[in-house]
Amino acid sequence: MTSDPSGTRPRRGVGALLTSALLAPASFWYLFLLIIPIGLVVVYSFGERGPDGGYVPAFTGANYQVVFDRPAPFVLSLGLAIVGTILCAIIAFPLAYFIATRVTKRKAILVILLIIPFWTSFLIRTIAWLTILGPRGIGGFLSSVTGQDIQILGTPVAVLLGIVYNYLPLMVFPLFVTLERLDRTLLEASKDLGAPRWATFRQVTLPIVWPGLITGSILVFIPLMGEYVIPSILGRGKVFLIGNVLQLDFLSSRDWPAGSAKAVVLIAIMLVSITFYLWITNRGRRDREVSVL
Amino acid sequence: MDEAVRQYKLDIARAQFSRRRFMTGAALAATGAALAACGANGGSAAPSVAASVAATSGPSTAPSPSGAAASPAASYALESEFFLFNWTTYFSPDNKKAFTDLYGLSNFQEDYYPSNEDMLAKLLAGGKGQYDVAVPTAEFVPTLASKGYLQKLDKSRLPNLAHVNPRFLTMVVDPNDDYIVPKDWGTTGIIYRGANVTEPVTSWKDFWTLATTKYSGKTLVVDSPGDVFVAPLRMLGYDVNTNDKNELEQARIQLMKLRPHLQSIDSDNYPQTLRDKGAVLALAWNGTAYLMQQEAANADTKYVIPSEGTIFWTDTWALLAEAPHPNIAYTFLNWIQDPNVQVIESLYAAYASTNDAAKPLLPPAFVNNPAVYVPNDQLALLSVATDQSGNKQRADIWAEFKQG
Numbered sequence: 196m197t198s199d200p201s202g203t204r205p206r207r208g209v210g211a212l213l214t215s216a217l218l219a220p221a222s223f224w225y226l227f228l229l230i231i232p233i234g235l236v237v238v239y240s241f242g243e244r245g246p247d248g249g250y251v252p253a254f255t256g257a258n259y260q261v262v263f264d265r266p267a268p269f270v271l272s273l274g275l276a277i278v279g280t281i282l283c284a285i286i287a288f289p290l291a292y293f294i295a296t297r298v299t300k301r302k303a304i305l306v307i308l309l310i311i312p313f314w315t316s317f318l319i320r321t322i323a324w325l326t327i328l329g330p331r332g333i334g335g336f337l338s339s340v341t342g343q344d345i346q347i348l349g350t351p352v353a354v355l356l357g358i359v360y361n362y363l364p365l366m367v368f369p370l371f372v373t374l375e376r377l378d379r380t381l382l383e384a385s386k387d388l389g390a391p392r393w394a395t396f397r398q399v400t401l402p403i404v405w406p407g408l409i410t411g412s413i414l415v416f417i418p419l420m421g422e423y424v425i426p427s428i429l430g431r432g433k434v435f436l437i438g439n440v441l442q443l444d445f446l447s448s449r450d451w452p453a454g455s456a457k458a459v460v461l462i463a464i465m466l467v468s469i470t471f472y473l474w475i476t477n478r479g480r481r482d483r484e485v486s487v488l
Numbered sequence: 489m490d491e492a493v494r495q496y497k498l499d500i501a502r503a504q505f506s507r508r509r510f511m512t513g514a515a516l517a518a519t520g521a522a523l524a525a526c527g528a529n530g531g532s533a534a535p536s537v538a539a540s541v542a543a544t545s546g547p548s549t550a551p552s553p554s555g556a557a558a559s560p561a562a563s564y565a566l567e568s569e570f571f572l573f574n575w576t577t578y579f580s581p582d583n584k585k586a587f588t589d590l591y592g593l594s595n596f597q598e599d600y601y602p603s604n605e606d607m608l609a610k611l612l613a614g615g616k617g618q619y620d621v622a623v624p625t626a627e628f629v630p631t632l633a634s635k636g637y638l639q640k641l642d643k644s645r646l647p648n649l650a651h652v653n654p655r656f657l658t659m660v661v662d663p664n665d666d667y668i669v670p671k672d673w674g675t676t677g678i679i680y681r682g683a684n685v686t687e688p689v690t691s692w693k694d695f696w697t698l699a700t701t702k703y704s705g706k707t708l709v710v711d712s713p714g715d716v717f718v719a720p721l722r723m724l725g726y727d728v729n730t731n732d733k734n735e736l737e738q739a740r741i742q743l744m745k746l747r748p749h750l751q752s753i754d755s756d757n758y759p760q761t762l763r764d765k766g767a768v769l770a771l772a773w774n775g776t777a778y779l780m781q782q783e784a785a786n787a788d789t790k791y792v793i794p795s796e797g798t799i800f801w802t803d804t805w806a807l808l809a810e811a812p813h814p815n816i817a818y819t820f821l822n823w824i825q826d827p828n829v830q831v832i833e834s835l836y837a838a839y840a841s842t843n844d845a846a847k848p849l850l851p852p853a854f855v856n857n858p859a860v861y862v863p864n865d866q867l868a869l870l871s872v873a874t875d876q877s878g879n880k881q882r883a884d885i886w887a888e889f890k891q892g
Contacts, residue, residue, distance in 0.1 A: 244878060247631050261884075267891050325757065330766045344705055348766075349752055432711045432753030435891040443890070446605060447713065448883045 233462070240455035248449025258456030272436040273464065275351060276419040279358040280366075283415050284408060286359065287366035291407075295374035306371070309364055317361065321428050324357050328429070349431035357425040362418070366411040373407030409476055413469060420465060437461050564645075567813035569595040570820060573607065573619040576600045578803075580836035583829055591819060604628045611637055616810035620817035626661045626802040627875045629668060638667045639807045645818045648825035651845035656802055659872045669805040669821045672839035675862060675870065676715045676798050679777045682788035684768040691795040692723040696746060699769060704749040708762075709771040711755040713886040714873055715799070716743070719771055722796040729874045733881060740885045747892050762789070777859035778838055791859035797869040800862070802842065 243253040262269070294305050312320060328334050328347045337345040347353050377400065385395040423438030430436075437457065444454030570593055572579065579598065588596045601607040604625055611618070616637060624632055632638050643649060646669065649657070656670035678695050684706075687698060696719075699707035709716050718728050720742035726735045751767040752758065759776045761767050763786055777791035805824060811817050823829060830846035835854065840861045841847070847855055855861050862870065876882055 246878065247634070248877065265887065265891070322757075325760075330764050346705060346751065428757070431708075431751065431757075432755075432890065433750065433892055435887075439890065440887065443883075443887060447886075448877050449605075450878075450880075450883065453883075 236455045236458050239452050240459045242452040242455075244448075244450040244452055248451070250451045253452075258453050259460070261453065262457055262460050268435050268437050268440045269460065269464065271351065271434070272420055272422075272438075273468070275355060275358065275436065276416050276422075279355055279362065279419050280412050280416045282355070282359045283363050283366040284412060287363055287370055287411065288404075288408075291367050291370035291374050295371050296377065296379070309367055313364070318424065320361065321357055321425055324353070324360070324429055328353055328356070348429060349433045351430070351434055353429040353431075354426050354434045354436075357429040358419060358422065361425065362415045365414040369407040369410040369414065370404060371407075373404050377403055405476070409473070412472070416469070416472075417465065420461065564815040564818070566591060566819060567816045568593055569597070569813055570816045571619045571621075571812065572596070572598045572820075573610075573622040573808075574598055574600060575623060575803075576602070578623060578837060580832045582836075583824075583832050586829070587820065587823060590823075591816065593816070608632070611808075616808065617812050619808050620811040620813050621820060622806050622808055623671060623803055624806055626659055626668065626670075626804055627873060629661050629804060629806065631875070632806065633662075633667055637809050639809050639811065639814075640666045641669070641807060641821075642818070646822045646825070648822045651825055651827055651830075651843045653842055653844045655867070656842040659802065660874060661872065667804075667806055668802075669807075669825065670842035671803040671805055671824075672834065672837050673800055673802040673842055674774045674839050675793060675800045676710075676718055676771070676773060678792040678794055679762065679770040679772045679780075680790050680792070681762065681765060681768040681786075682790045684765065689769075689790075689792055692719045693796070695719065695769065695771065695794065696723065696742065699746055700749050703769045705751055706765075706767050707746075707750055707769040708752045708754060708758055708767040709746075709750060710758060710773065711753045713882060714876060715773075716771060716886075716889075717876070717882065718799050718873070719794070722794065722798060725796070728797075728799055728871055729876065731879060731881075736879075736881050736885065740888070743885065743889050747889055753890060762786075774859045775839060778857060781857070781859060789859075793858060793862055793866045793869055795869070797871060799873040800870045801873070 239250050240258055241254050241256070242250045243255060245251040294302060294309075298305055325348065326332055330338075334345060334347045337347075347356075381399050381403075382395055385399045390398070421438050421441075422436060423442055426434040426436045426439055427442075440457055441454050441461075444450050444457065570587075584596055584598070587593070599619070601610060607622060607624060608628070608631070611622070611632075612635075622632075629638070643665075649665075649669065652670055656673065657665040657668065659668070662668045678689055678692075680689055685698065685703065687694070687702070689695065689698065695707075709719075717739060720739035721728050721730060721735065723742065724735070724738055726732070726739070730736065752761060754761070758767075758770060758772060759780065762770060762772075762776070762780065763783075774791055777789050780786040780789040805821055807814070807817055807821065824833070825843055827843055827845035827849055830841045830843040831849045834841035834843075834846060834850060838860070841850075847861070858866075
């Protein structure tokens with residue numbers, strides 16, 4: 196891609212050296228903090244628990260068998276992550292659209308308002324929902340209105356609320372950034388050419404926002420799959436996701452191989468689902484581009 | 489409310505949560521528990537605590553009846569530094585000051601950990617010579633000892649061990665007491681709100697019956713397999729440390745019977761749940777019941793040692809293998825078992841002391857409360873839990889129980 200080959204060629208050795216020097220920290224980072232640990236996790240996943248916990252070398256598939264014998268936490272995690280991501284997108288889109296296109300004067304204030312919740316600890320924000328949903332909050336209110344004992348806490352619904360609340364900004368910001376670059380004249384052109392609102396949205400707005408939507412979805416989906424704190428607090432220990440399974444294996448049972456096997460399965464699920472998602476969305480995008488043309 | 493009393497109660501709350509946090513392994517969520525506890529403690533009056541503080545503000549300066557505290561020092565050169573590795577707010581600042589002054593220490597360093605696992609990890613990572621004394625829970629002592637992290641105790645340097653109840657010196661985890669200087673102890677039992685639960689609750693069987701019928705959805709258990717397994721096993725008449733497949737399978741059936749009726753499986757926020765009456769019946773730890781009893785709004789809280797029996801835990805002062813200051817460490821381990829020192833410790837931590845000689849010196853309301861001290865006629869119901877975390881069947885059952 197070099198546009199100036201004659202200028203760079205004599206200095207190529209220095210350039211290569213500089214390139215490696217600049218990439219060295221990142222390379223070490225990924226090698227020692229990503230590739231080697233993942234390799235260790237894979238190796239551990241075939242081992243056995245030592246008498247005092249931890250790992251002793253062995254070669255067994257038993258740790259993987261457990262995952263297939265009891266897939267419920269994986270199914271529930273995947274389900275909550277997908278529903279949570281979709282809900283975040285549905286709620287975030289109009290908000291981002293509004294701030295990016297309709298607000299002119301006080302845009303900065305609205306953006307700051309979106310950031311302010313991050314000034315409070317994630318833990319405290321989640322614990323606050325205990326009060327909101329608990330017997331002195333919505334749960335108690337619904338119980339007194341209906342005359343039945345309605346418990347929201349300790350159900351997947353409570354976890355879903357906590358998830359959407361906490362992860363919403365991660366969806367809003369990528370959408371906001373792409374929507375801000377939306378050229379209003381394109382929308383007007385579409386309207387002038389007789390396209391109804393829905394067609395304009397589908398054929399003009401959505402293709403432009405698409406990259407933001409994909410970024411936001413991945414930002415929300417990946418941490419959701421490993422979410423541990425929200426189900427522990429709002430699930431009252433009864434909503435059992437992959438993160439909780441891993442905590443139990445590594446800290447409570449001190450069974451590193453069992454936990455490692457589940458971690459490997461989680462990584463595999465993420466790889467497959469994100470690849471599938473990107474494939475689907477890219478295909479859809481190509482179709483639309485064709486239809487726009 | 490009096491500032492001293494408020495601070496005292498906050499300290500109790502912190503000791504409670506920092507002490508019990510290890511059971512969950514959920515250190516992340518524990519901050520929330522402390523927060524909830526602080527919030528709930530803020531507004532209620534507690535005359536009995538005020539009284540006990542007043543009653544015990546003196547003994548630190550009172551002459552020691554044993555007189556043994558300083559004697560071992562005669563033949564050993566005492567170091568001027570002492571490094572303690574402890575749970576947070578689990579050693580009285582008054583005692584810390586008293587010890588520092590008494591032996592002219594230049595540096596009493598106390599570092600903290602949130603769980604036994606954490607302590608183990610930090611000791612493994614940092615080498616053996618980092619600290620003089622650590623505070624593991626008794627079931628962790630064999631692990632520490634087998635890894636070579638503990639020193640065998642020279643009992644001739646610890647004459648004050650004579651004050652300690654022999655029950656804590658002969659536990660299965662250390663039958664000859666090679667390593668343990670016992671600290672505080674407590675039990676796993678049944679907490680209920682007397683204002684709501686009017687039926688008699690005396691046994692695990694009662695707990696199961698009430699939880700699955702009238703108090704369905706109003707019952708919780710702590711998120712700790714080591715404690716929850718005790719209930720069905722004792723109810724069925726089995727040993728709490730059993731490995732028998734059939735016995736564990738029967739326990740599993742009972743646990744799964746209970747599971748749909750539970751309001752929560754939670755160790756961190758459960759005191760708040762009981763305060764809010766989100767749940768009124770609980771399989772939980774005695775310290776919570778004691779704390780709640782001190783709050784006017786929650787004074788109806790009751791604590792029961794189930795008649796089928798249960799487990800008790802003991803925290804211990806342990807001398808680390810390559811303690812950099814062994815002589816002052818021995819002096820500390822002996823001094824800490826001075827009954828007057830123990831009175832302050834016990835009230836500070838709000839747990840029962842293992843030191844029998846301290847018992848008569850403590851306020852009667854504290855000693856006679858089953859949420860602190862197990863009544864003498866129920867002592868036979870208690871057994872020691874050994875570390876069962878390596879049992880795959882238990883781990884599987886627990887995962888199934890959590891999943892519901």
